[in-house]
Amino acid sequence: MEILIYGLINSMLLVLMAVGFALAYSVSRVPNFMHGSLYVLAGYLTWVFLNRLGLGYLLSILLSVGTATLIGWVVYKVAVIRVRGMPVSEIIVTFAISLTILEFLRWLGLRGATYVLPPFYSKTVTLLGVPVDSQRIAAVLIAAAIVLVLWIFTHYTKVGLGLRGIAQNERAALMLGIDSDRAATLALALGSALAALAGITIIPMGNINVATGYDVLVFAIAVCICGGLGSWTGTILAAFVIGFAQMIVVYLVAPHLAMVVALAAIILILIFKPSGLFGRQKELEERV
Amino acid sequence: MLRALVAAFAIFTVLYGQAVEAKPIVIGAATDTEILDGFATVRGLKLAIEEINAAGGVNLAGKKVPFKLEVMDTRDCDAGVPVSEALLVVEKVILDKGADFIIGPSRSEAALASLALISRYKRIYLSTCGCLSPKFSATIAENYEKYKYAFRITGESANMVTEAIDLLSGVNTKYGLNRMFVIVQDVAFARAGADIVSKKLKAKGWEILGNERYPSGSTDFSAALLKAKDERAQILFIMGDMPELSILINQWNDLKIPALPFGSYMGPAMEPKFWEVTKGKAAYTVVNVVNAGNAPSNATPWTMKFYNAYQKKYGNEPEGYGTASGYMAPYILKDAVERAGSLDPDGMVAALEKTDMEGVYGRVKFDPKSHQIIPDLDPDQGAVGTTFQWQDGKRVVVYPPKIAVGKIKFPQWMIDSWKIKD
Numbered sequence: 243m244e245i246l247i248y249g250l251i252n253s254m255l256l257v258l259m260a261v262g263f264a265l266a267y268s269v270s271r272v273p274n275f276m277h278g279s280l281y282v283l284a285g286y287l288t289w290v291f292l293n294r295l296g297l298g299y300l301l302s303i304l305l306s307v308g309t310a311t312l313i314g315w316v317v318y319k320v321a322v323i324r325v326r327g328m329p330v331s332e333i334i335v336t337f338a339i340s341l342t343i344l345e346f347l348r349w350l351g352l353r354g355a356t357y358v359l360p361p362f363y364s365k366t367v368t369l370l371g372v373p374v375d376s377q378r379i380a381a382v383l384i385a386a387a388i389v390l391v392l393w394i395f396t397h398y399t400k401v402g403l404g405l406r407g408i409a410q411n412e413r414a415a416l417m418l419g420i421d422s423d424r425a426a427t428l429a430l431a432l433g434s435a436l437a438a439l440a441g442i443t444i445i446p447m448g449n450i451n452v453a454t455g456y457d458v459l460v461f462a463i464a465v466c467i468c469g470g471l472g473s474w475t476g477t478i479l480a481a482f483v484i485g486f487a488q489m490i491v492v493y494l495v496a497p498h499l500a501m502v503v504a505l506a507a508i509i510l511i512l513i514f515k516p517s518g519l520f521g522r523q524k525e526l527e528e529r530v
Numbered sequence: 531m532l533r534a535l536v537a538a539f540a541i542f543t544v545l546y547g548q549a550v551e552a553k554p555i556v557i558g559a560a561t562d563t564e565i566l567d568g569f570a571t572v573r574g575l576k577l578a579i580e581e582i583n584a585a586g587g588v589n590l591a592g593k594k595v596p597f598k599l600e601v602m603d604t605r606d607c608d609a610g611v612p613v614s615e616a617l618l619v620v621e622k623v624i625l626d627k628g629a630d631f632i633i634g635p636s637r638s639e640a641a642l643a644s645l646a647l648i649s650r651y652k653r654i655y656l657s658t659c660g661c662l663s664p665k666f667s668a669t670i671a672e673n674y675e676k677y678k679y680a681f682r683i684t685g686e687s688a689n690m691v692t693e694a695i696d697l698l699s700g701v702n703t704k705y706g707l708n709r710m711f712v713i714v715q716d717v718a719f720a721r722a723g724a725d726i727v728s729k730k731l732k733a734k735g736w737e738i739l740g741n742e743r744y745p746s747g748s749t750d751f752s753a754a755l756l757k758a759k760d761e762r763a764q765i766l767f768i769m770g771d772m773p774e775l776s777i778l779i780n781q782w783n784d785l786k787i788p789a790l791p792f793g794s795y796m797g798p799a800m801e802p803k804f805w806e807v808t809k810g811k812a813a814y815t816v817v818n819v820v821n822a823g824n825a826p827s828n829a830t831p832w833t834m835k836f837y838n839a840y841q842k843k844y845g846n847e848p849e850g851y852g853t854a855s856g857y858m859a860p861y862i863l864k865d866a867v868e869r870a871g872s873l874d875p876d877g878m879v880a881a882l883e884k885t886d887m888e889g890v891y892g893r894v895k896f897d898p899k900s901h902q903i904i905p906d907l908d909p910d911q912g913a914v915g916t917t918f919q920w921q922d923g924k925r926v927v928v929y930p931p932k933i934a935v936g937k938i939k940f941p942q943w944m945i946d947s948w949k950i951k952d
Contacts, residue, residue: 355798
């Protein structure tokens with residue numbers, strides 16, 4: 243039962259970590275390597291607003307998510323737009339900005355275990371006989387809500403349908419009058435907001451530290467590659483596959499192999515299904 | 531006019547003389563300033579150097595000379611930073627900053643690799659933090675002529691293991707607890723330390739119920755904690771330096787695991803803010819901070835003098851491992867320089883080997899072959915370690931008995947589970 247409960251929690255945490263990366267990539271085809279740094283930055287900014295400026299928790303969260311959204315927006319408009327379509331340059335640009343953010347936070351003194359965010363609600367709940375702390379339950383609910391809102395947004399709103407159109411076929415979408423750059427800007431900004439939201443939801447379980455930025459990026463990439471780059475359904479499915487695989491390994495084999503599971507999943511998927519579980523990139527290339 | 535010229539000449543002579551006299555002795559700290567040990571070591575160094583310089587400096591063959599600190603970040607504890615990078619920093623501190631004495635890198639691997647460099651440049655090298663491997667002193671002893679310039683002024687993992695076993699044996703005798711579950715960070719020092727403690731306690735009749743390793747950056751320890759609960763563990767033996775160990779303590783408290791968390795080395799739990807960080811969930815966590823003075827006690831008259839001065843300067847208590855030893859380094863060097871009468875490296879080695887002084891964590895003496903500070907459980911005889919327990923927001927020293935100011939307490943859910951009687 244522990245594997246079931248904590249496997250579900252772990253999977254939903256992976257969904258939280260990866261969904262922003264997947265959204266940004268599927269629409270703009272820009273691999274947002276700032277993803278992990280925005281996750282940490284949002285946590286740090288919330289801490290600053292809360293502890294240094296004395297703002298309320300909700301307001302601090304909104305301001306942090308807003309800042310991350312703005313960063314995503316500005317980065318696309320100022321830097322990424324100039325190299326769009328050149329994948330290596332896109333990676334270099336976003337990764338360079340990511341390093342700048344993380345190293346700046348390090349320079350500011352973000353070290354040790356002293357930077358923490360309070361849990362949204364502090365209580366331990368027993369689910370099917372398994373004790374779970376309330377922040378993990380909150381994370382599961384928030385992840386589920388994000389997935390639901392994103393689905394509604396992309397299926398029932400004009401802007402969301404536009405984003406889906408770009409994700410499915412950029413040229414066709416352009417012919418229908420959808421502005422590709424505008425959609426990509428929006429996708430990167432939304433992806434950045436989701437990275438921030440993930441950070442603010444997950445960080446109260448532990449602490450804010452620079453190294454997490456790199457780990458989150460690795461997990462987001464692992465989930466997206468396994469799911470198929472650009473596929474939102476694939477991302478969610480891959481998060482569940484990796485999440486449960488990790489928990490099975492943690493409970494039945496050894497916890498230190500959890501990261502190996504994520505990396506092994508990438509290798510195996512790339513061998514047997516190079517486009518990922520739901521990706522179509524490789525098949526399309528081969529057809530051409 | 532003549533008077534004015536004579537006066538000006540006299541003033542110039544005095545000022546020039548002072549300027550020549552004031553050429554400082556440079557202590558180069560090439561350490562990882564991002565992690566607690568290195569960061570706290572640098573703070574300790576700064577405090578001691580300020581005090582020494584304010585008192586007139588070091589008496590170098592009759593001249594008063596100040597210390598000057600040069601700090602360079604090695605980042606040797608960062609994942610992915612190769613040892614060679616740390617060595618470049620050590621070399622830079624020697625060549626660019628003109629360091630007369632070196633405070634070495636934090637990770638054992640980088641500290642060990644630095645030994646050859648130190649030997650080449652013949653610089654006195656003090657290890658104040660991070661390097662806990664017994665191999666450091668063993669390497670010096672094996673090749674004394676080559677590595678004699680290096681000294682370690684803190685305890686090392688073998689002492690910590692001895693202390694852990696002694697403390698836990700006491701817990702067993704007094705409260706009848708002898709079932710241990712090991713949770714460690716998946717890094718060399720933690721794996722090795724836990725294995726040695728497990729083996730030795732097993733030989734003493736303890737039951738070792740599990741050994742779970744978590745990679746750096748882990749954020750969920752529930753699997754190990756629930757296993758420990760299922761196995762009816764009474765002690766959680768924890769070792770690691772990653773900040774995420776605070777999650778482990780939070781989860782331990784949330785899940786009410788009836789086993790006492792004992793951090794033979796637990797980086798985040800040493801920090802004075804840990805109580806605040808965990809909102810009090812750190813209560814009852816037991817932590818070794820390597821040297822006395824890193825938590826409040828009356829080990830020697832120096833201990834609280836240092837403790838209070840540190841608090842006054844930085845606005846918080848000494849952070850943990852590395853703090854007291856960083857503070858002691860300039861005092862140990864000052865003592866040796868004054869006895870050696872010069873900065874000559876060989877003369878300094880001889881002087882340091884004869885060191886016998888009182889310090890923050892007890893009597894400072896070095897083993898003449900391995901250059902390891904001599905440990906003891908009595909501060910009058912040698913350098914004492916310190917283990918404290920978080921009690922009501924305070925770090926209460928519970929071990930060794932000579933300097934303890936309190937005794938180990940247990941959470942109610944443990945008392946109920948194991949019928950512990952005080």
